[in-house]
Amino acid sequence: MFGxxxxxxxxxxxxxxKGRIIIPSVLKPEAGEQVGLAYGPDYNHLLLMTLKSFxxxxxxxxxANNKEVLEQDPKLVEQMKKLIGLVExxxxxxxxxxKYALQKTGLEGNITMIGQITCVGVYKSK
Numbered sequence: 001m002f003g004x005x006x007x008x009x010x011x012x013x014x015x016x017x018k019g020r021i022i023i024p025s026v027l028k029p030e031a032g033e034q035v036g037l038a039y040g041p042d043y044n045h046l047l048l049m050t051l052k053s054f055x056x057x058x059x060x061x062x063x064a065n066n067k068e069v070l071e072q073d074p075k076l077v078e079q080m081k082k083l084i085g086l087v088e089x090x091x092x093x094x095x096x097x098x099k100y101a102l103q104k105t106g107l108e109g110n111i112t113m114i115g116q117i118t119c120v121g122v123y124k125s126k
Contacts, residue, residue, distance in 0.1 A: 011113040012125065019102050020094040021122065023048070024113060033089055037101065039082040044105055046097065046122040051086065053118065058083065097122075 011024040023035075036054020038047045049057070061083070087095045102108065110125035 008115040008117065010115075013111050013113055015097070015108060015111050016094075019097045019099060019108075020090075021097065021111060021113075023089065023093045023095060023120075034086045035089060035095055037084040037087050037095075037097070039084065039101070039104065040121060041082075043082075045124075046084075046101060046105055046107065047116075048095070048113075048120040048122060049118070054083075054086065 009024070013021055013024070015021050032051055034051050036047075036049035036051060036057070038049070038054075038057075039045075040047055084098065084101055087097070089095055097107065105124075107122065107124055112123045112125045114121045114123065
């Protein structure tokens, strides 16, 4: 969940020329001052998470960061590679997506944000 709210719904948004996107108004109360950012499983979209959710995932992956555990579960290595970090939410409710993440995912212009219960997926609009 995004905080205590299950995230559902589809939101059509526009990314500005600086790579900023506006968090949908129904999600703003849960976002706080920072959100976690990660690549999606196929690296062609991004995932936004609350600070709490991001920290929980980071702590889980950090605890597993030893050779034995990683050899037993290679999926954890992939999850670690996908974490980008925390991004600030500005006073207008926008988040700045790092340029390297935009380049890797190809995101620009019109985007679709899809609530995925525990996070928000950010995709290229079709």
